[in-house]
Amino acid sequence: MEIKNNSAQRSEALAKLRREYLHKGLDESELDADPFVQFRHWLDEAIAAPFLEPTAMTLATATKDGKPSARVVLLKKVDDRGFVFFTNYESRKGEELSENPNASLLFYWDALERQVRIEGTIERVSKEESKAYFDERPFASRIAATISQQSRVVRSREELEKKFDELAMRYKGEIVPLPSFWGGFRVLPGLFEFWQGRENRLHDRFRYSRGAHGWRIERLSP
Template identity: 55%
Template sequence: MNKAIADIRKEYASETLLEKDIAADPIQQFQRWWTQVLAAEVPEPNAMILATASADGLPSARIVLLKGFDENGFVFFTNYQSFKGTQLDENPKASLVFFWKELERQVRIMGLVSKLPAAESDAYFQSRPIGSRIGAWASPQSQVIENREWLEQKFDERKAEFSNEDVPRPPHWGGYMVKPVMIEFWQGRYSRLHDRIQYTMEENGAWKIERLAP
């Protein structure tokens, strides 16, 4: 007999997250956790949920890959004409979520979104595998297409077009920066008494640190 969904549970007890141990800046705290998640060899640690919303508030979420972060924010790349790109044009705010189950940790980020400068998008695009670069030209992301064969035909056409030259970045493809206004670090604890530390950006640019009830 299959186990009831409501009966699926896990007790968390591997680590703690205490105020005395955290960094004063959330990006520095993220860097600490990022170093640890890499050392733990967690599969695809840069996979994150990206949640966006249209102007009328319709939400949408999907998995994308983090491609960089620094004191300015968190970076990902996509097709500007995709569904998420359209929503970001209408409402340039987003939320990111990382879940590293092996370390019983979650990071939740809310922020303001802007496009990266073209030069930065160009540089990253040229670092991608050739097939991914051609695919960015071939795929009208999020649009309805006839079938798989249609997509593969478009890929072959673009592959032939760029056979004797470098593949430039399409004008409809590039990077976004999510500049955080709130970052929450969640550490699983026993009896669901999880540690939750929230950093909130204040008007003067300083970070306010608070503990949240689990």
């Protein structure tokens, strides 16, 4: 559908954009009792599908008085405890997570008509874990992470490039040390929700909540 330039026509056109979700449904009998196993099934299918960034997830954080913010980060590891991503600990998200340890993750895989919501608390991964991942990154990414004061105002692109070139020269052929302000966070989930689009907007939604005796699964109204 063509989206018009005029703003009234554009909002009308946006409101009319509509498609049916016909991929396939999700039945309770197909769900794994363990939400991490269920997540891995869906992640494997997303990786096999033609997405550019199947591991991209929206991370929502909040200040201590509950003012939210969101941005995309890449999932780098899922283990039995949680979901790991890497970032600058002094960035806006890093600061919000140090004053408020609650976080939410969101995956949206449109070609599969699937969404996964994850909510939990956060911990920093160990220095060793951060270092192991940092050392695996390409040289230029290690230099960029080191010179970037992520989320701070920067005077110009030239200033960034100059810092990058200087540090790249300094560490040429050498090991770039892990910066003290850079590393991983692990989201420890207390809640998952798996959403599968269905026809007539009667979507399938299953929530897993962590209780004293394991995970409880409930179907939610679309």
